[in-house]
Amino acid sequence: MLTFEKPTDQTIDAAVVALRKDFGDRAVTSHAVREHHSHGEGMQDSALPDVVVFPETNEEVASIVKLCNQARIPVIAFGTGTSLEGHLKALYGGVCIDLSRMNKILQVNAEDLDCRVQAGVTREQLNVEIRATGLFFPIDPGANASIGGMSATRASGTNAVRYGTMKENILGLTVITPDGRIIKTGTRARKSSAGYDLTRLYIGSEGTLGIITEIQLKLYGVPERISAAVCQFDELPHAVNVVITAMQLGIPMARIELLDEVQMDACIKYSKLEGLQAKPTLFMEFHGTDAYVAEQIEQMKSITVDFGASDYRFADKPEDRTKLWKARHDAYWAGMSYSPGKQAFATDSCVPISRLADCIAAAKAEVDKSGLVCMIVGHVGDGNFHVQITFDPNDAEERARADNVAAKIARIAIEMGGTCTGEHGIGIHKLDALKVEHGEAVDVMRTIKKALDPNNIMNPGKTIPMN
Amino acid sequence: MIETWQQQIKEAAARGGKLTPRGGGTKAFLAPSHAGDAASHVGDMLDTRSHAGIVEYDPKELVIVVKCGTRVADVEKTMVDAGQMLAFEPPHFGEAATIGGLVATGNSGPRRAYAGSVRDFILGAKVIDGKGDHLAFGGKVMKNVAGFDVSRLLTGSFGTFGVITEVAFKCLPLPKAQATRVFEMESANAIEAMNRWYSEADPITATTFVDGKLYVRFAGAEPAVKTAVAKRGGTVLPNDVEWWRDWREQRHSFFATNAEIHRVSCKSTAAALDDAETAIEWGGALRWVHANADNAAKVRYWANRAGGHASIWRGSTSVHANAAQALSESLKQVQTKIKTSFDPYNVFPNLSPVPSGEAAK
Numbered sequence: 131m132l133t134f135e136k137p138t139d140q141t142i143d144a145a146v147v148a149l150r151k152d153f154g155d156r157a158v159t160s161h162a163v164r165e166h167h168s169h170g171e172g173m174q175d176s177a178l179p180d181v182v183v184f185p186e187t188n189e190e191v192a193s194i195v196k197l198c199n200q201a202r203i204p205v206i207a208f209g210t211g212t213s214l215e216g217h218l219k220a221l222y223g224g225v226c227i228d229l230s231r232m233n234k235i236l237q238v239n240a241e242d243l244d245c246r247v248q249a250g251v252t253r254e255q256l257n258v259e260i261r262a263t264g265l266f267f268p269i270d271p272g273a274n275a276s277i278g279g280m281s282a283t284r285a286s287g288t289n290a291v292r293y294g295t296m297k298e299n300i301l302g303l304t305v306i307t308p309d310g311r312i313i314k315t316g317t318r319a320r321k322s323s324a325g326y327d328l329t330r331l332y333i334g335s336e337g338t339l340g341i342i343t344e345i346q347l348k349l350y351g352v353p354e355r356i357s358a359a360v361c362q363f364d365e366l367p368h369a370v371n372v373v374i375t376a377m378q379l380g381i382p383m384a385r386i387e388l389l390d391e392v393q394m395d396a397c398i399k400y401s402k403l404e405g406l407q408a409k410p411t412l413f414m415e416f417h418g419t420d421a422y423v424a425e426q427i428e429q430m431k432s433i434t435v436d437f438g439a440s441d442y443r444f445a446d447k448p449e450d451r452t453k454l455w456k457a458r459h460d461a462y463w464a465g466m467s468y469s470p471g472k473q474a475f476a477t478d479s480c481v482p483i484s485r486l487a488d489c490i491a492a493a494k495a496e497v498d499k500s501g502l503v504c505m506i507v508g509h510v511g512d513g514n515f516h517v518q519i520t521f522d523p524n525d526a527e528e529r530a531r532a533d534n535v536a537a538k539i540a541r542i543a544i545e546m547g548g549t550c551t552g553e554h555g556i557g558i559h560k561l562d563a564l565k566v567e568h569g570e571a572v573d574v575m576r577t578i579k580k581a582l583d584p585n586n587i588m589n590p591g592k593t594i595p596m597n
Numbered sequence: 598m599i600e601t602w603q604q605q606i607k608e609a610a611a612r613g614g615k616l617t618p619r620g621g622g623t624k625a626f627l628a629p630s631h632a633g634d635a636a637s638h639v640g641d642m643l644d645t646r647s648h649a650g651i652v653e654y655d656p657k658e659l660v661i662v663v664k665c666g667t668r669v670a671d672v673e674k675t676m677v678d679a680g681q682m683l684a685f686e687p688p689h690f691g692e693a694a695t696i697g698g699l700v701a702t703g704n705s706g707p708r709r710a711y712a713g714s715v716r717d718f719i720l721g722a723k724v725i726d727g728k729g730d731h732l733a734f735g736g737k738v739m740k741n742v743a744g745f746d747v748s749r750l751l752t753g754s755f756g757t758f759g760v761i762t763e764v765a766f767k768c769l770p771l772p773k774a775q776a777t778r779v780f781e782m783e784s785a786n787a788i789e790a791m792n793r794w795y796s797e798a799d800p801i802t803a804t805t806f807v808d809g810k811l812y813v814r815f816a817g818a819e820p821a822v823k824t825a826v827a828k829r830g831g832t833v834l835p836n837d838v839e840w841w842r843d844w845r846e847q848r849h850s851f852f853a854t855n856a857e858i859h860r861v862s863c864k865s866t867a868a869a870l871d872d873a874e875t876a877i878e879w880g881g882a883l884r885w886v887h888a889n890a891d892n893a894a895k896v897r898y899w900a901n902r903a904g905g906h907a908s909i910w911r912g913s914t915s916v917h918a919n920a921a922q923a924l925s926e927s928l929k930q931v932q933t934k935i936k937t938s939f940d941p942y943n944v945f946p947n948l949s950p951v952p953s954g955e956a957a958k
Contacts, residue, residue, distance in 0.1 A: 241792055241866045264796075284742045295740060297749070298717050311927045325932050325948055327703075327716065330749040334742050351796040378657055380770030382817075419798055422821040480738045484658045512739040552740040564743050571732040574938060575745045581934035594744060 134590035136222045137203050142180045145201050145225065149183055152193065156184040156231075167206075167226040171273065171462075172214035173475050173559070174523075179206060179226035186231045188304060188312050188343050195341065195587075196310025198225055204590050205308075207337045209276030210252060213283055214476065215557025217336055221591040229278050232343060235259050244301060246346045249278025256347075265349040268293040268384075271553070272459045281342050284334030286553045288458065291377075291511035292384040292417065293350065295553070297333050304344035305332050308583040316346060331578075336555055337589035339582050353417035356384075357427065358445040358454055361434055366390055366410040366494070366506075368437040370487040373412070373510040375433050377483050381426055385415040386511040387458055390494075393465065393505035393518070400464030401457035405443065412439075413458050415451070461507045465518045469503050472520040477536050479543035480514040480552030489546050493517055493539045500535045502528070514552035541566070561595045598648045599731055602760055605643065607729035610942040615640025617946055618756040620666060621693025624702045626911065628755060628946070639946045643760060645697045652763060656681055660720060660737045662765045665697030672696060676768060684712040684769040686803075688845045697761045703753030706845040707803035707814070710865075710879035711795070712769070716752035723763040724751060727940030737765050750935070757948050758939035772802070772816035774823075777840065778831030780811040784869040784877065787811040791880045792865055799825045805844055806877040807851050814841060844878075851876050856887040857912030859896050863905030870899050885910070 137145075149157040158164075159181050169176035180203075185191045198205045204224030211218060220226065232248035235256065239245060240263040247256060254274045256267050269280060270287035279285070281303065286295035293299065302316025315328040332339060363369040373386055388410070389397060395408035412434075416426045431442065445451045457464075465474055481489045490506065497504040497517060508515025517539055521532040540550035540563050550563035565572055572595060579594050580586070586596070609616050617639045619625070649666035656679040663672055669689050676682055686706030687699050700722065705714040721735030735741055735748035751761055780790070787806040791813075795801050800817035812834065815825045834840055843849055852858065856874070865881035873896060874887035886907070888896050900907035936947065 239864065239866075241796075242864045243792075243796060284746065286740055290740065294713070294717065297746065298713060307927065307931065313925065313927045313931065315928070325928070326935060327750055327753060328928070328931060328935075330716065330746050330752075331935070334746050339745075351798055353798055374657075377659065378770075419821060419824060421824045422798075422800070422818060425818045425820045480740050482658050482660055482737050483739070484655065509740075514738075514740050547737045549736055549738050549741040549743050551743050552738065553742055555742045556744060560743070567736070567743050568733065570730055571734050571747070572744065573730070574726060574732055574747065577938040578745060578747075578935060581938045582931065 134204065134222045134586055135202075137201065137224070141201050141203065142223065145197060145203055146181050148197055149181060149194065149225070153183055153185070153190075158182045158184070164226075167208050167211065167218065167228060168220060170211055170213035170216065170218045173216065174473065175216060175219060177220045178223070179220040180223045182208075182226045182228050184228050184231045188306065191227060191229075191306045191341055191343055192310045192312050194225060194227055195306050195308065198587050199309055199585055202585050202587060205341070205587050206589050207278070207282065207341045209250065209279030209282075210273065212271075212273035212275045213279065213557065214554045215551075215559045217283065217555065217557040217589070217592055219558060221558070224587075227341060229276065229343070236344065238263060240265060243349045243351070244346060245349055246344060247277050249276060249281075249343050249345065251277050253277060253280065260349065264352055266352050267299075267347060267349055269296055269299060270459070272462060277345050277347065278342050281333055281345050282335065282337050283555045284553070286509070286512070288385045288387055288455070288509060290509055291386060292382055297330060299348045300329060300333055300345055301348060302346040303329055303332055303342050305340040305342055307340045308585065308588050334555070336557065336593040338579060338593045339588060341588075354419045355423045356415065356417055356446075356451065357423050358413070358415045358451045359427070359442045360406065360411060360413055360445075360454065361442050362407060362409045362411045362440040364409065364438060367487055367491065368439070369410040369412050370490055370510065372434050372437050372439065374483055374486055376430060377511055379429065379433075381429050382418075383414060383426065383430070383511060384417040385413065387413040388506070388508045388510040388515065389413070389458070389461065390506040392503070393461055393507045396464040396468040396505060397457050397461055400467055401453075401460055403457055413454060458507075461505075462518065465505050465520065468505075469520045471522070472503070473523045474518050474520040475532070475536065476516040476518045476554070477539045478514070478516055478551045478554040479539055479548055480512065481543050481546045481548030483513045485546040485548065486510060486513050486515075489543055489548065490515060492542045496535050496538050496542070500531050502532060502535065504535070509553075512552065513548065556593045558592055565595055599725070599762060602643060602725055603729040603731060606725060606727065606759075606944055609640070609944045610727060610729065613942070614944065615946075616643045616944050617641070618643045618645055618697065618701070618760045620645045620695030620698035621668070621691060623689065623691030623694040624698055624704070627702055645695060645760065648762060651675060654679075656768070658737070659768045660765055661768055662737065662763060663696045665695060665760070665762050665764070667696045668692070669694045669696060669699055677771065680771050681768040682771050683718065683766060685709055685715050685718055686712075686845060687715065688847070690846065696764055700752055700761055700764055701754060701756050707805065707841055707878060710804070710882055711802050716749040718767045719748050719752060719764060720767055721765040722748040722751050722761055724759045724761050726759040727942055727944045731762065735765070739767065755946065755948060757936055757945050759945060774819040775814065775816040775837070776822055776826050777812060777814045777834040777837035778826060778829060779834050780813070780831045781809060782811055783809075784875070788866060788869065788877065788881045791877075794829065795880050799829070801825075801880075803841060804878060804880050807849065812840070812844075851885065854887055856889055857893070858910045859886045859888045859893070859907045859912075860884075860910040861886055861896065861900045861903070861905060861907045863900055863903035867903035867905075870896065888912070
């Protein structure tokens with residue numbers, strides 16, 4: 131069943147004329163620009179929007195949405211184009227709203243540890259602009275994503291163990307509703323109970339309930355000491371068990387990331403890491419006062435020694451830490467260059483921490499059976515890991531095998547009481563898995579979607595299966 | 598039990614009846630449209646206390662799954678025995694407090710500003726909606742972005758969506774060391790200290806300023822607590838566990854008043870309101886104010902200026918009726934649509950008066 135009736139050419143033409151009138155050369159129909167806005171990262175399946183508009187204010191976004199709602203034209207919000215699950219594919223054409231010109235930091239309230247930004251501000255831009263205040267924003271998905279996109283996909287990253295994900299770090303939003311109204315959720319205050327917690331509903335709604343245009347974010351003081359360390363293991367299960375033990379003891383690590391031997395091999399080659407071997411590896415980072423960090427490191431060492439870990443290599447200087455984490459964030463690209471000519475996508479399972487070792491072992495067994503080149507990397511402190519599966523895009527059989535492995539890994543996680551997606555989202559690729567995971571609860575999600583967006587213009591075909 | 602409730606809800610829906618889910622009734626004074634009258638409810642009462650017990654708890658999992666009618670005290674006892682806690686430090690407001698009520702009212706205690714609120718610790722929840730369907734949202738994992746984040750939407754929903762039947766919480770280990778220090782100071786200095794010390798990464802887990810004294814609880818690894826205490830000084834608070842429990846439960850003398858108590862959320866650095874008896878916690882972000890007919894309007898005006906809002910916590914009118922009044926028309930419409938998505942036949946209570954015709958759609 132189609133979830134949306136594609137607008138007619140006349141409807142689109144009329145909308146383009148109207149948008150051109152209001153936005154001039156900020157309403158673009160060139161093929162190159164539409165192509166750029168037709169996909170995210172990950173799988174290269176794309177479909178072009180009919181027009182891309184670059185608004186600069188909440189009111190402009192509202193006017194575009196209102197026009198689209200009247201004409202029943204799909205609306206897709208675009209930040210930096212780094213989503214992974216086909217969120218940006220314009221399945222039914224329509225209007226892509228590119229928020230990159232809404233890139234102002236509206237307020238920084240250093241003493242209150244918060245700030246308000248427009249949706250197009252990127253996480254790196256934010257951290258550069260607030261550096262002088264001694265504060266930072268910790269959520270770091272691999273890409274230099276926009277804060278709006280990160281909010282819409284409930285993104286997280288390597289710091290989630292300590293600082294949480296987007297959902298814990300957003301105090302309030304400005305949202306353009308599908309009928310073109312501008313609403314503010316939450317308040318400036320850290321705690322609000324005025325009615326339902328709408329902020330939580332919009333975070334992670336993947337552009338299907340409204341367009342997030344402003345975000346009030348929590349900020350954190352840059353810790354007195356930051357210490358990064360790497361240690362290596364002969365066997366993957368040992369590394370995983372270290373993580374499980376550390377979490378159960380409540381060691382407040384800022385980051386703890388696992389790379390398997392294949393991923394490590396790729397990263398060593400791609401990021402030119404020296405003095406490390408292609409072995410299962412943990413990247414760790416500790417934040418706090420001098421005393422606190424020293425205590426955490428001692429605790430970790432006492433755990434890792436039991437599992438036969440190598441000596442720690444520390445990176446305390448900012449430039450050394452940056453190099454280390456850049457290598458971690460570039461894991462996907464390292465994987466891509468590891469197998470030239472191939473494509474890759476990543477699974478996103480998340481399981482209860484005590485099942486992590488079993489789940490990774492089961493995933494690894496599936497990988498071995500498939501004969502495909504796969505690598506494992508994960509935010510293992512949260513029970514979340516990715517298997518990057520590479521395949522030849524011109525070989526249908528290999529592609530099918532890759533899909534099969536991914537589906538099996540998702541099912542294993544769900545059977546272990548986990549989820550098919552810890553941070554990437556549903557998009558178009560995991561609609562079936564959502565049904566498996568949530569069953570009848572999807573009906574309520576669909577009812578909410580229909581209630582808030584009765585014409586189904588907001589990013590149609592994504593996130594919630596409509597049939 | 599679940600089947601009985603499902604049946605009851607379906608029957609109510611069919612005949613246009615009303616039901617109000619209710620646990621121990623300890624927070625009934627906060628319930629929408631029934632402030633101050635602990636006994637009242639809309640239509641028939643659906644007593645959740647019979648659905649009690651811990652469904653799943655293996656401390657190694659860092660997750661506890663609990664039925665709605667389980668007493669909060671029992672859950673916390675079990676967790677403390679295993680060296681863990683509900684880190685948002687929920688107030689009970691009575692021994693009878695249940696897990697369902699805790700989530701439905703969405704209140705967090707002194708640790709909230711430092712560890713997170715109730716919703717931050719909810720990994721998943723089950724609910725019977727207004728059609729009688731028993732639904733599961735979220736799960737047992739630390740991160741889940743599959744679909745809309747409904748389990749967190751249930752926090753503070755006051756039973757208006759349905760009966761919360763089961764909740765999975767993230768557990769955290771108890772801190773290894775804890776110490777509370779007391780500092781005599783003016784409110785302005787206390788607000789400054791609360792904010793600055795926290796931003797300087799002291800291992801603070803609670804702050805309260807009341808009666809001219811600032812109480813700061815440091816907790817975490819032993820060396821970190823020792824360092825912080827040595828740096829900040831102050832006088833030792835003996836029996837600090839009891840003190841914080843009494844504060845959390847509002848058994849402190851500040852709350853023993855006939856005045857109306859307003860609860861004000863505001864920016865943490867907002868200056869104190871001078872001419873009303875005030876207590877400050879959560880690093881400055883939460884203020885409790887003694888209000889009366891003369892200064893209530895002023896408290897509200899001040900709260901707005903301080904970037905937040907005031908609601909009546911104990912007094913003559915419902916906190917949520919008040920909060921809802923402050924919502925814009927657009928927000929109210931969105932709220933009503935969500936309520937209707939869960940409860941199309943309007944079986945359960947409403948947070949605010951439903952515009953006529955809306956609920957029947």
